[in-house]
Amino acid sequence: MKCVSVKLTVEFYGYFIDRVKSPAVKVAVSSDLQKGVEEVKTFLFNAYQIESGYMIRINQESMSQRLKRNAEPLLTETDVIKIIPVMSGG
Amino acid sequence: MKGFTGKILHVNLSSGACNVEEPEERFYRKYMGGSLIGGYYLFHHTAAKIDPLSEENVMVFSVGPATGAAVSGASRHCVTSKSPLTNTIASSEAGGYWGPELKFSGFDAVVLYGKAPNPVYLWIHDGAYEIRDAQNLWGKVTKEAQAMIREELNDEKIRIAGIGPGGEKLVRYACIANELAHFNGRNGMGAVMGSKNLKAIAVRGHQKPTFHDEDIIKRMAQEATEKVRNDEGAAAFKELGTNQNFEWNAPVGGVPTRNWSSGTFEDVEKINAKAIKNTVLKRSGTCWSCAQSCKRVVEITEAPFVDPDYGGPEYETTAMCGSNLGIGNLVTISKINEICNKYTIDTISCGGTIGFAMDCYEHGIITKEDTDGLELNFGNEGAALQLSEMIGKGEGFGKLLGEGTARVAERWGEEAKKLAVHVKGKEFPAHMPQVKGSLALAYSCLPFGPDHVSSEHDGSIAEAPISYKLKSLGLDEPQDTSDLNEVKSKLVWFTQCGYSAVDTLSLCQFIFGHWTLFDLNQLVDLVNAVSGWKTNLYEIMMVGQRRIQLFRAYNQREGFHAKDDVLPEKLYQPLADVGPSGGYTINRDDFQKSKKYYYGLAGWDQETGMVSQSKLMEMGLDWIVPEALLQ
Numbered sequence: 197m198k199c200v201s202v203k204l205t206v207e208f209y210g211y212f213i214d215r216v217k218s219p220a221v222k223v224a225v226s227s228d229l230q231k232g233v234e235e236v237k238t239f240l241f242n243a244y245q246i247e248s249g250y251m252i253r254i255n256q257e258s259m260s261q262r263l264k265r266n267a268e269p270l271l272t273e274t275d276v277i278k279i280i281p282v283m284s285g286g
Numbered sequence: 287m288k289g290f291t292g293k294i295l296h297v298n299l300s301s302g303a304c305n306v307e308e309p310e311e312r313f314y315r316k317y318m319g320g321s322l323i324g325g326y327y328l329f330h331h332t333a334a335k336i337d338p339l340s341e342e343n344v345m346v347f348s349v350g351p352a353t354g355a356a357v358s359g360a361s362r363h364c365v366t367s368k369s370p371l372t373n374t375i376a377s378s379e380a381g382g383y384w385g386p387e388l389k390f391s392g393f394d395a396v397v398l399y400g401k402a403p404n405p406v407y408l409w410i411h412d413g414a415y416e417i418r419d420a421q422n423l424w425g426k427v428t429k430e431a432q433a434m435i436r437e438e439l440n441d442e443k444i445r446i447a448g449i450g451p452g453g454e455k456l457v458r459y460a461c462i463a464n465e466l467a468h469f470n471g472r473n474g475m476g477a478v479m480g481s482k483n484l485k486a487i488a489v490r491g492h493q494k495p496t497f498h499d500e501d502i503i504k505r506m507a508q509e510a511t512e513k514v515r516n517d518e519g520a521a522a523f524k525e526l527g528t529n530q531n532f533e534w535n536a537p538v539g540g541v542p543t544r545n546w547s548s549g550t551f552e553d554v555e556k557i558n559a560k561a562i563k564n565t566v567l568k569r570s571g572t573c574w575s576c577a578q579s580c581k582r583v584v585e586i587t588e589a590p591f592v593d594p595d596y597g598g599p600e601y602e603t604t605a606m607c608g609s610n611l612g613i614g615n616l617v618t619i620s621k622i623n624e625i626c627n628k629y630t631i632d633t634i635s636c637g638g639t640i641g642f643a644m645d646c647y648e649h650g651i652i653t654k655e656d657t658d659g660l661e662l663n664f665g666n667e668g669a670a671l672q673l674s675e676m677i678g679k680g681e682g683f684g685k686l687l688g689e690g691t692a693r694v695a696e697r698w699g700e701e702a703k704k705l706a707v708h709v710k711g712k713e714f715p716a717h718m719p720q721v722k723g724s725l726a727l728a729y730s731c732l733p734f735g736p737d738h739v740s741s742e743h744d745g746s747i748a749e750a751p752i753s754y755k756l757k758s759l760g761l762d763e764p765q766d767t768s769d770l771n772e773v774k775s776k777l778v779w780f781t782q783c784g785y786s787a788v789d790t791l792s793l794c795q796f797i798f799g800h801w802t803l804f805d806l807n808q809l810v811d812l813v814n815a816v817s818g819w820k821t822n823l824y825e826i827m828m829v830g831q832r833r834i835q836l837f838r839a840y841n842q843r844e845g846f847h848a849k850d851d852v853l854p855e856k857l858y859q860p861l862a863d864v865g866p867s868g869g870y871t872i873n874r875d876d877f878q879k880s881k882k883y884y885y886g887l888a889g890w891d892q893e894t895g896m897v898s899q900s901k902l903m904e905m906g907l908d909w910i911v912p913e914a915l916l917q
Contacts, residue, residue: 209533209537210522210530210533210534211518211519211521211522211530212518214518214521214522215518237749237750247751248749248751248752249519249753250745250748250749251534251745251748251767252748252749253537253538256539256865256866257866258748258766261766278537280533280534280538280745281519281533281534282534282743282746282748282801283519283530283531283534283743283745284738284739284741284742284745284746284795284800284801
């Protein structure tokens with residue numbers, strides 16, 4: 197499998213939308229799943245100071261679920277990375 | 287002694303006798319407040335296996351050392367008693383205005399015994415107290431009763447914690463309201479009040495407690511105000527309230543739908559936080575001296591009319607009386623919320639029980655002959671409205687549902703039991719263990735049954751880097767939210783001790799914690815500022831654990847063991863939808879392994895779940911050893 201750079205959609209939820217001032221942005225990352233997700237995290241911190249307190253979903257799955265399923269080890273431009281803030285209870 | 291009044295009022299409602307106890311400072315240092323003080327008295331003054339609705343039960347209203355300090359999150363009070371819903375010990379916390387006023391009236395706690403021969407209310411003011419006749423108040427909803435008490439005592443600033451007809455009719459999940467819109471919501475504390483013929487406790491006082499360092503309190507109050515203004519998370523919480531939970535539960539398929547059959551609700555956009563803000567919301571509400579202002583106040587000025595004085599639906603209500611019933615209409619949800627609040631019935635258990643009945647109806651287990659003619663299909667808004675009022679009034683089919691899911695399932699038979707979602711008789715709050723794996727442990731093992739604000743939820747350790755607040759508890763391995771394993775056992779146990787400390791101190795989980803305005807180190811700063819003690823996080827965590835171990839020992843005395851720390855069968859069935867959590871289920875082996883690991887962390891026998899004598903000695907609770915070891 198050859199890794200390339202892919203431009204995919206990063207979608208924001210909850211109050212992150214206010215911080216980013218947009219519900220979604222396009223980000224170029226490596227198509228390698230784990231590397232690509234790490235690059236998204238770095239982007240979140242560098243661009244918006246979002247460091248922790250969020251969950252990531254790739255479409256409807258977590259990264260480890262996708263790795264376990266092993267169906268799509270590479271990220272593609274149709275994938276949507278969802279950044280979901282967390283809060284306990286309420 | 288700083289922070290406390292140093293006085294605890296004991297009231298025997300049977301005889302009318304009252305006395306004031308003045309415990310030594312070391313008692314306060316050990317038990318600190320809330321339901322740890324409450325549990326102490328409950329354990330000492332109730333025999334094993336009493337009927338929670340008999341006059342033998344004891345109930346305790348209590349506050350903490352910081353209650354009444356003018357800082358966000360210090361408004362709360364706790365009610366502790368044996369629960370008529372679970373038959374376990376119960377701790378039920380409320381925000382609002384009553385807690386500080388109790389302290390200003392001169393007391394840290396009120397311990398109630400016996401049963402009044404006729405309906406009464408208790409009037410506590412500036413160190414004085416009296417039992418007053420309430421026969422004219424009996425049968426009144428909370429707004430009427432509150433107005434009548436204030437008129438009778440000629441003071442509009444009196445704060446009242448009381449019950450409506452739901453409590454009087456002994457609905458097993460009746461709650462206690464203060465200021466009409468704040469609740470000791472869970473575990474049926476309102477029914478215990480009703481069983482004692484106690485309509486309300488009215489408090490008023492001018493005895494502000496002395497705090498050790500007012501400057502630190504002022505600084506923290508200012509810091510809270512600035513954070514709410516400047517931090518996006520806190521600002522959004524003020525703007526949208528707890529209904530924000532839809533924002534993160536929906537994308538992962540974690541919204542309980544149609545009696546927990548699915549985690550994806552097709553109309554979630556019609557009932558989420560933004561929908562509330564854009565339709566029925568009148569304003570944000572708040573508690574005494576709190577900058578966070580996370581409460582909802584809704585108003586509907588045309589039929590069916592919703593009175594803003596009764597507040598508005600929080601996330602738990604919106605989900606349990608909305609998606610869980612297949613209802614995507616905020617007007618109906620707001621009206622159900624108003625009905626529950628005026629009759630004082632817990633919206634979570636009410637929604638859970640109606641959802642269970644709807645599920646049984648759709649499965650043909652019950653018919654219109656059983657439901658007083660109501661067609662109980664999911665999504666039938668009229669039936670849900672009518673039924674919530676019937677529960678509150680204790681009428682017909684509603685009277686049966688007022689017994690709660692477990693007892694109704696017992697009556698309807700084995701097929702019904704398969705659809706009943708409860709642990710120890712208590713309905714689930716609106717967070718799904720299939721999606722947040724740690725809640726399988728929390729819901730099954732918590733001493734008072736399922737609760738959503740007793741441990742940190744799984745999203746907080748879903749991704750690296752994990753917040754320093756949780757890393758400092760040794761939680762440094764990211765886990766999938768739905769995973770159930772040893773790391774999740776640690777997540778539950780470590781954070782449960784912290785959350786338990788917050789409750790013991792009668793502080794707000796939405797202000798002091800891991801995602802909130804202040805972390806637990808700042809909680810220590812506040813305790814030191816109010817009390818003058820030189821406490822530290824270790825002592826505070828031990829206080830939190832002491833409460834858990836005392837509760838466990840109480841339940842052990844009542845006959846609860848590992849056999850009761852279980853999950854309902856429905857959670858082992860895959861979620862039936864094509865949303866993000868489609869097919870999710872609880873794995874039985876994962877649950878058993880994690881539970882044993884959790885028991886080990888808590889110092890309980892890994893087979894029986896029994897708390898050991900040495901653990902109780904470690905907690906300074908050796909006085910309960912002889913009773914706790916009774917089998």
